[in-house]
Amino acid sequence: MPGEVILVTRPVPAPAPTPLEALRVLLASTVGMAAGTAATMAALAEQAIVTPVANVVNASLDRLVPVIADAVIERIDLTDLVLERVDLHRIVESALDSLDLTDLVIQRVDVNAIVAEADIDAVIDRVPILPLANYVIDEINLPQIIRDSTSGIAGDALNTMRRQSAGADDLVSRIVDRATFRKGRKLDAPGTPESLS
Amino acid sequence: MTTFREYREDLDRGVTPAHTLPALPSYAVPLQGNRAGFVSRAIAACIDVLLIFLVVLGTVAVIWMVSFIVQPLNAQSDALNLQQRVPRVAVMILYGYGLNVLYWTVFWATSGRTVGNLVMGLRVVNRKGEHPSWVGAFTRAVFCTVFPIGLAWSIVSGANRSVQDVVLRTSVIYDWVVGIPGLRRSPTWSDTPAGPDVTIGSRDTTPLQTAAEQGEAT
Numbered sequence: 001m002p003g004e005v006i007l008v009t010r011p012v013p014a015p016a017p018t019p020l021e022a023l024r025v026l027l028a029s030t031v032g033m034a035a036g037t038a039a040t041m042a043a044l045a046e047q048a049i050v051t052p053v054a055n056v057v058n059a060s061l062d063r064l065v066p067v068i069a070d071a072v073i074e075r076i077d078l079t080d081l082v083l084e085r086v087d088l089h090r091i092v093e094s095a096l097d098s099l100d101l102t103d104l105v106i107q108r109v110d111v112n113a114i115v116a117e118a119d120i121d122a123v124i125d126r127v128p129i130l131p132l133a134n135y136v137i138d139e140i141n142l143p144q145i146i147r148d149s150t151s152g153i154a155g156d157a158l159n160t161m162r163r164q165s166a167g168a169d170d171l172v173s174r175i176v177d178r179a180t181f182r183k184g185r186k187l188d189a190p191g192t193p194e195s196l197s
Numbered sequence: 198m199t200t201f202r203e204y205r206e207d208l209d210r211g212v213t214p215a216h217t218l219p220a221l222p223s224y225a226v227p228l229q230g231n232r233a234g235f236v237s238r239a240i241a242a243c244i245d246v247l248l249i250f251l252v253v254l255g256t257v258a259v260i261w262m263v264s265f266i267v268q269p270l271n272a273q274s275d276a277l278n279l280q281q282r283v284p285r286v287a288v289m290i291l292y293g294y295g296l297n298v299l300y301w302t303v304f305w306a307t308s309g310r311t312v313g314n315l316v317m318g319l320r321v322v323n324r325k326g327e328h329p330s331w332v333g334a335f336t337r338a339v340f341c342t343v344f345p346i347g348l349a350w351s352i353v354s355g356a357n358r359s360v361q362d363v364v365l366r367t368s369v370i371y372d373w374v375v376g377i378p379g380l381r382r383s384p385t386w387s388d389t390p391a392g393p394d395v396t397i398g399s400r401d402t403t404p405l406q407t408a409a410e411q412g413e414a415t
Binding site: 128131132134135137138139141142143158159161162163165166168169170172173176180182185186187188189190191192193194195196197 | 198199201204205208213214215216221222224225226228229230231232233234235236237240316317318320322324325326327352353354355356357368370371372373374
């Protein structure tokens with residue numbers, strides 16, 4: 001194709017180093033070797049000197065620190081120190097947050113043993129037994145049960161008669177109201193009936 | 198279902214516990230306190246009048262029997278001659294009217310219920326909803342005895358009121374009494390205060406001892 005340029009790379013032999021560059025390479029190699037040798041010597045010296053010293057120091061501390069700590073503890077009131085310096089609320093709250101107390105009590109506490117030792121009479125003395133009994137009576141509708149099981153023929157007949165007469169009252173009222181185009185009667189009376197009070 | 202806590206909150210609010218309410222059939226509850234109609238009141242009045250009639254007859258019988266003590270039989274007297282041994286009919290009718298007035302007065306002023314009212318579950322109240330006073334009960338008794346047809350006005354009245362009710366401002370309401378009327382209910386356990394600090398049923402008190410009695414005792 002006209003105008004196309006093709007680039008081709010050819011290996012070129014490296015030029016010979018100048019004397020100055022050769023000197024620089026030689027110096028660098030020498031210095032590097034010296035530094036490596038110094039580091040190695042330092043490591044050897046540390047291993048040979050520091051470790052025995054550290055062992056001696058640690059042994060001394062192992063003997064001295066407990067004695068010193070005991071002496072310090074004897075001379076200060078740790079309780080007061082903790083009370084004054086430590087935020088116990090944070091610690092307790094943190095502990096409570098991290099614990100499931102309910103599960104802990106269920107697993108670790110023998111509730112039956114506690115109940116066995118408890119003063120049940122004192123508990124019962126504080127329980128409102130009679131309101132509780134009245135609540136049960138109301139909830140199961142005991143009066144209705146008794147009424148249903150004991151209402152006699154006479155009582156049923158009386159209630160039936162009252163109901164039928166009240167129905168007759170209503171019937172008469174409705175007939176008259178329809179005849180007179182009245183829309184109902186005002187039957188509310190003052191006072192509260194004894195049957196509902 | 199009501200919890201015990203809700204139940205006690207209701208008691209604190211003054212709600213009447215169900216077990217202290219009279220044993221009313223459920224269908225009767227809506228009726229209570231409404232003015233009764235003509236039929237119930239007429240039946241109640243008939244029961245009362247029948248009762249008075251039986252008392253008058255009984256009085257006649259007693260007078261007839263006593264007359265044999267006062268005036269023993271002899272040859273001239275006739276045992277079956279009632280005209281000689283019992284009062285005249287007019288006197289007995291007047292006696293019946295008087296007895297009826299007395300009967301209605303006493304029962305309306307004391308409990309608001311006659312026997313007829315008790316049977317039919319009715320009660321007479323004044324304009325305040327209370328038992329009529331003695332004067333009011335007497336006035337109403339006289340009015341009802343002299344003018345019984347006034348009850349018929351309750352048929353057409355817009356509030357089931359008889360002529361007597363309109364004039365004297367009384368009402369006859371449905372009030373299905375359960376138990377003996379006029380007797381107050383004896384103190385029950387529910388009358389004592391509720392709460393964790395109450396001493397109901399404790400070893401120091403009897404169950405029926407009321408709070409007031411406990412207060413007096415202490």
